Amino acid sequence: MWAVVAADPGGPEVLSLAEVDDAVAGPDEVLLRVAAAGINRADLLQRQGHYPPPPGASPLMGLECSGTVEALGAEVSGWSVGDEVCALLSGGGYAELVAVPAGQLLPIPAGVDLVTAAALPEAAATVWSNLFMVARLQEGETLLVHGGAGGIGSFAIQLASRLGVRVLATAGSPDKLGLCRELGADTAISYRDQDFVEEVERATEGRGVDVVLDNMGAAYLQRNIAALARNGRVVVIGMQGGRKTELDLGGLFAKNGTLSAILLRPRPVAEKAAICAEVVERVWPLVADGRIVPRVHATYPFAEAAAAHADMESGTHTGKILLTAP
Numbered sequence: 001m002w003a004v005v006a007a008d009p010g011g012p013e014v015l016s017l018a019e020v021d022d023a024v025a026g027p028d029e030v031l032l033r034v035a036a037a038g039i040n041r042a043d044l045l046q047r048q049g050h051y052p053p054p055p056g057a058s059p060l061m062g063l064e065c066s067g068t069v070e071a072l073g074a075e076v077s078g079w080s081v082g083d084e085v086c087a088l089l090s091g092g093g094y095a096e097l098v099a100v101p102a103g104q105l106l107p108i109p110a111g112v113d114l115v116t117a118a119a120l121p122e123a124a125a126t127v128w129s130n131l132f133m134v135a136r137l138q139e140g141e142t143l144l145v146h147g148g149a150g151g152i153g154s155f156a157i158q159l160a161s162r163l164g165v166r167v168l169a170t171a172g173s174p175d176k177l178g179l180c181r182e183l184g185a186d187t188a189i190s191y192r193d194q195d196f197v198e199e200v201e202r203a204t205e206g207r208g209v210d211v212v213l214d215n216m217g218a219a220y221l222q223r224n225i226a227a228l229a230r231n232g233r234v235v236v237i238g239m240q241g242g243r244k245t246e247l248d249l250g251g252l253f254a255k256n257g258t259l260s261a262i263l264l265r266p267r268p269v270a271e272k273a274a275i276c277a278e279v280v281e282r283v284w285p286l287v288a289d290g291r292i293v294p295r296v297h298a299t300y301p302f303a304e305a306a307a308a309h310a311d312m313e314s315g316t317h318t319g320k321i322l323l324t325a326p
């Protein structure tokens with residue numbers, strides 16, 4: 001099969017199309033013919049040699065895809081050859097064929113086309129699991145989303161606001177701040193020109209937010225805690241601002257706060273299956289009726305994966321960038 005491979009760790013230019021051994025589905029897996037794969041920041045790190053795939057995962061990049069069921073493992077039921085689906089992967093999406101544990105297959109929500117469906121699994125699973133399963137975000141609470149115009153952030157704003165949560169979001173340019181408001185944020189904060197802790201205080205009349213969804217890691221940890229309300233939860237999902245920092249725990253105690261840091265990719269298959277089941281039940285209806293709209297910034301063919309990675313690294317995109325299979 002054809003796949004996008006990285007000849008050596010490095011910049012986007014190391015990516016090329018190559019013939020590799022066909023993916024093979026195990027007894028509890030489904031073989032998909034990939035239509036499109038979503039690009040995630042983890043793929044950029046993997047390409048640079050900083051994020052090796054977890055044990056047992058495909059060595060190829062690609063944490064989500066859409067496609068058509070090509071074959072079923074002997075123990076799989078509930079799906080048929082020819083079904084159009086999308087899937088949460090531990091790797092391997094940048095290829096013509098990918099083997100997926102059956103529990104990580106999702107139907108395509110009504111009204112979403114096959115290629116666009118590749119933009120959904122990673123954002124939906126990351127946002128649902130962190131905000132609603134881990135942080136127990138509730139209707140009527142307040143959420144701060146960092147990077148509200150990105151792939152994860154644009155989904156988080158839509159999902160939380162549609163479920164009755166008041167959303168504040170940060171972004172880096174006037175256009176992106178406008179997009180955050182359009183998606184459902186009632187307060188948009190420039191991370192370049194404003195102090196988000198002060199802006200949160202102002203917008204919540206000193207109360208703070210109940211939950212922070214954070215992509216910045218070390219750089220924002222102390223300030224995220226400062227922005228919390230009592231009993232608040234900080235959910236760290238990324239380390240774009242570094243991994244090491246000094247933390248004054250007094251700040252967390254003062255808020256009676258909770259801090260979590262969870263990666264979706266290495267979670268066991270059973271946990272991912274449980275997340276996918278909740279996503280189908282709780283999130284897909286909002287996509288199907290148009291209240292959540294997947295945002296696709298650009299679509300590149302597999303052969304132009306280098307340009308697609310460079311596009312994401314430039315930081316000018318909003319929403320998701322996709323690759324389409326040959």
Ligand SMILES: NC(=O)c1ccc[n+]([C@@H]2O[C@H](COP(=O)([O-])OP(=O)(O)OC[C@H]3O[C@@H](n4cnc5c(N)ncnc54)[C@H](OP(=O)(O)O)[C@@H]3O)[C@@H](O)[C@H]2O)c1
Pocket residue numbers: 039040041042122126146147148149150151152153170171172173176191215216236237238239240262263264265312315317319
């Ligand atoms: N834990 C997990 O399982 C998991 C799963 C998926 C993704 N993630 C993480 O989630 C994060 C977002 O991923 P993505 O796919 O949405 O990537 P993306 O589309 O490239 O988004 C990156 C975001 O970072 C924002 N950003 C950059 N500098 C910032 C700053 N100083 N303050 C606040 N925001 C800043 C950008 O905002 P502007 O565009 O406005 O500049 C952009 O919205 C990444 O860190 C990724 O690794 C984690």
